[in-house]
Amino acid sequence: MRWLAVVSSGKWGRVPGGLKRRGLSSWCQALVYEKHGDPRLSLRLERWKLPDLGNADVHVKMLAAPINPSDLNMIQGTYALLPDLPAVGGNEGVGQVLAVGSHVTGLHPGDWVIPTDSGLGTWRTEMVAGEDLLLRVPKDIPLESAATLSVNPCTAYRMLLDFEKLRPGDSVIQNAANSGVGQAVIQIAAALGIRTINIVRDRPDLQTLVEKLKVMGANHVIPEEQLRKPEMKDLFKSVSRPRLALDCVGGKSTTEMLRHLERGGTMVTYGGMAKQPVTVPVSALIFNDIRLRGFWMTQWKKNHALNKEALNEMIESLCQLIRQGKLTPPAFTTSPLEEYRAALDESMKPFSSSKQILVI
Amino acid sequence: MRWLAVVSSGKWGRVPGGLKRRGLSSWCQALVYEKHGDPRLSLRLERWKLPDLGNADVHVKMLAAPINPSDLNMIQGTYALLPDLPAVGGNEGVGQVLAVGSHVTGLHPGDWVIPTDSGLGTWRTEMVAGEDLLLRVPKDIPLESAATLSVNPCTAYRMLLDFEKLRPGDSVIQNAANSGVGQAVIQIAAALGIRTINIVRDRPDLQTLVEKLKVMGANHVIPEEQLRKPEMKDLFKSVSRPRLALDCVGGKSTTEMLRHLERGGTMVTYGGMAKQPVTVPVSALIFNDIRLRGFWMTQWKKNHALNKEALNEMIESLCQLIRQGKLTPPAFTTSPLEEYRAALDESMKPFSSSKQILVI
Numbered sequence: 001m002r003w004l005a006v007v008s009s010g011k012w013g014r015v016p017g018g019l020k021r022r023g024l025s026s027w028c029q030a031l032v033y034e035k036h037g038d039p040r041l042s043l044r045l046e047r048w049k050l051p052d053l054g055n056a057d058v059h060v061k062m063l064a065a066p067i068n069p070s071d072l073n074m075i076q077g078t079y080a081l082l083p084d085l086p087a088v089g090g091n092e093g094v095g096q097v098l099a100v101g102s103h104v105t106g107l108h109p110g111d112w113v114i115p116t117d118s119g120l121g122t123w124r125t126e127m128v129a130g131e132d133l134l135l136r137v138p139k140d141i142p143l144e145s146a147a148t149l150s151v152n153p154c155t156a157y158r159m160l161l162d163f164e165k166l167r168p169g170d171s172v173i174q175n176a177a178n179s180g181v182g183q184a185v186i187q188i189a190a191a192l193g194i195r196t197i198n199i200v201r202d203r204p205d206l207q208t209l210v211e212k213l214k215v216m217g218a219n220h221v222i223p224e225e226q227l228r229k230p231e232m233k234d235l236f237k238s239v240s241r242p243r244l245a246l247d248c249v250g251g252k253s254t255t256e257m258l259r260h261l262e263r264g265g266t267m268v269t270y271g272g273m274a275k276q277p278v279t280v281p282v283s284a285l286i287f288n289d290i291r292l293r294g295f296w297m298t299q300w301k302k303n304h305a306l307n308k309e310a311l312n313e314m315i316e317s318l319c320q321l322i323r324q325g326k327l328t329p330p331a332f333t334t335s336p337l338e339e340y341r342a343a344l345d346e347s348m349k350p351f352s353s354s355k356q357i358l359v360i
Numbered sequence: 361m362r363w364l365a366v367v368s369s370g371k372w373g374r375v376p377g378g379l380k381r382r383g384l385s386s387w388c389q390a391l392v393y394e395k396h397g398d399p400r401l402s403l404r405l406e407r408w409k410l411p412d413l414g415n416a417d418v419h420v421k422m423l424a425a426p427i428n429p430s431d432l433n434m435i436q437g438t439y440a441l442l443p444d445l446p447a448v449g450g451n452e453g454v455g456q457v458l459a460v461g462s463h464v465t466g467l468h469p470g471d472w473v474i475p476t477d478s479g480l481g482t483w484r485t486e487m488v489a490g491e492d493l494l495l496r497v498p499k500d501i502p503l504e505s506a507a508t509l510s511v512n513p514c515t516a517y518r519m520l521l522d523f524e525k526l527r528p529g530d531s532v533i534q535n536a537a538n539s540g541v542g543q544a545v546i547q548i549a550a551a552l553g554i555r556t557i558n559i560v561r562d563r564p565d566l567q568t569l570v571e572k573l574k575v576m577g578a579n580h581v582i583p584e585e586q587l588r589k590p591e592m593k594d595l596f597k598s599v600s601r602p603r604l605a606l607d608c609v610g611g612k613s614t615t616e617m618l619r620h621l622e623r624g625g626t627m628v629t630y631g632g633m634a635k636q637p638v639t640v641p642v643s644a645l646i647f648n649d650i651r652l653r654g655f656w657m658t659q660w661k662k663n664h665a666l667n668k669e670a671l672n673e674m675i676e677s678l679c680q681l682i683r684q685g686k687l688t689p690p691a692f693t694t695s696p697l698e699e700y701r702a703a704l705d706e707s708m709k710p711f712s713s714s715k716q717i718l719v720i
Binding site for chain 1: 645653
């Protein structure tokens with residue numbers, strides 16, 4: 001895997017002692033883990049050696065980086081991609097270019113950049129990375145939007161565009177509608193004129209959540225328990241049956257959601273919060289021609305690594321929505337890098353409603 | 361549904377009394393059921409009224425018709441398509457044209473024909489059906505091949521061609537490899553140079569079955585229990601990982617089969633013998649990009665009802681294989697229509713290894 005090769009190249013391996021180079025620091029502060037386990041115990045803020053700036057490299061000062069569930073899974077050792085250890089935590093974020101190598105033509109000091117791929121280790125003050133691993137983003141969007149752009153909004157965008165040809169008036173059903181991806185789906189779909197049917201888990205403050213998602217553009221918000229009730233039929237008098245279902249849960253909730261798909265429709269699974277497999281009645285496949293797919297943003301980026309046109313086009317479309325106020329990040333709390341422990345605690349609470357962003 | 365419309369048009373409703381018309385009988389003998397239930401109890405051989413021959417109709421003398429599991433499910437009332445009752449059993453078979461209506465141009469007396477769709481009720485001595493519901497087949501293939509052509513070989517053919525672009529040397533994995541479709545898959549794949557990995561249930565005479573399927577062209581025959589064993593890895597030293605899996609079972613067996621698919625590969629479910637849903641690990645969808653689809657020959661035929669080119673092309677390709685001796689029907693036993701009770705008994709045995717064909 002390309003990313004593992006980069007990590008294992010030792011570019012940011014730790015060495016004893018310190019160096020100064022071209023007036024730039026050759027050390028940074030980074031949240032490092034030496035072995036897999038509970039992130040709150042495994043991570044330490046340490047001095048971390050930066051590699052020399054190669055001709056094709058870019059020296060970046062990190063500005064902000066979120067704590068995503070997949071970052072935690074990577075530290076826990078339960079993710080599908082694991083770095084060589086020790087490693088720096090974090091996979092998403094935004095930084096500002098400090099200096100570029102002599103062969104770098106697409107980036108300039110002062111530019112804002114985000115990683116094109118997982119695995120760079122974004123929870124740190126600075127990094128040196130190949131130009132091909134970074135993508136310029138406009139500086140006229142909020143810092144928090146830039147820091148959280150490359151995973152959730154991109155996942156939502158691709159899933160809405162790549163699996164079914166949806167037209168204004170068509171509908172999409174999704175579970176985990178209050179997740180980062182879920183909120184991005186609601187907003188991007190609303191901007192495209194696509195109606196959303198949003199499934200959320202029942203909770204004490206359900207009505208508050210329903211209102212929040214509706215303000216965001218959700219057409220229908222439905223507690224999970226209602227999915228199997230006969231009243232669901234009434235819903236489809238006012239909205240067309242969805243041709244696309246987006247699944248981040250698995251287990252029973254997903255099977256119930258599947259039942260409401262239009263014949264020939266597609267369900268895309270991108271997460272498994274229930275830690276249970278996806279179970280499909282044979283009849284849904286044979287007689288209703290339901291199609292099951294999976295989506296992984298990391299793989300999409302790998303598949304498009306050599307041709308950045310699609311990536312640039314997606315980022316530009318998303319930034320346009322952000323500028324128009326049509327796409328905002330989920331509720332977030334910022335903390336300085338040094339206060340990572342409290343931020344990790346908060347991000348690991350089961351019903352955490354606020355994304356933690358480390359500001360560096 | 362088109363077929364239900366045809367059935368409920370009353371064209372072959374029973375009326376009291378009898379008629380003679382243009383020298384042709386206006387009554388036939390048919391295996392009729394008045395209510396859903398055990399086929400052995402529900403079916404009776406009765407006189408059944410033939411409708412008048414309309415301008416676009418064809419009068420057919422049935423020659424042979426098999427007893428398929430889906431025919432039994434339809435009588436039991438558990439199938440996805442159910443006719444108005446009373447109805448004539450059977451959905452597949454071959455007949456010979458006796459007479460044609462004045463507007464019929466594509467069929468002539470003496471032609472062999474098979475139904476283009478389910479629902480005609482083939483267990484009878486004669487039928488009158490619209491020209492569009494019948495398809496001419498060549499008369500230079502064995503009667504039993506013609507009688508069993510339109511369901512199993514067509515299902516196998518479409519599944520091998522329509523879901524993954526397979527090239528000679530590629531491989532396919534399938535369960536229920538000894539079923540009618542399974543045997544057709546083995547033979548058609550062998551003719552196309554595609555290698556097959558065939559999963560069968562363990563049984564006392566396993567070695568006999570393995571030999572039989574290998575003679576037919578199977579490259580690998582594997583008892584279900586072996587699927588989860590580490591030795592499966594060795595298999596993939598000599599054969600490429602399959603890009604296509606064909607599933608007629610569901611439940612655990614299917615989940616185990618899925619694990620061996622190539623990244624990005626497709627599993628097509630066309631039956632649910634285990635009467636259990638298909639269960640997919642979330643990781644197979646997200647990280648291995650496994651795609652799940654369903655296939656139903658009846659739906660394919662409905663989708664292609666207005667354009668018979670694809671249907672004719674498929675029948676011609678299959679007849680070519682039959683003529684070359686590369687595609688033979690599964691072991692079968694023939695019985696006269698009157699001996700349907702014994703044939704039904706035999707076809708409902710769980711490990712029945714012989715297809716029952718009613719010869720009329």
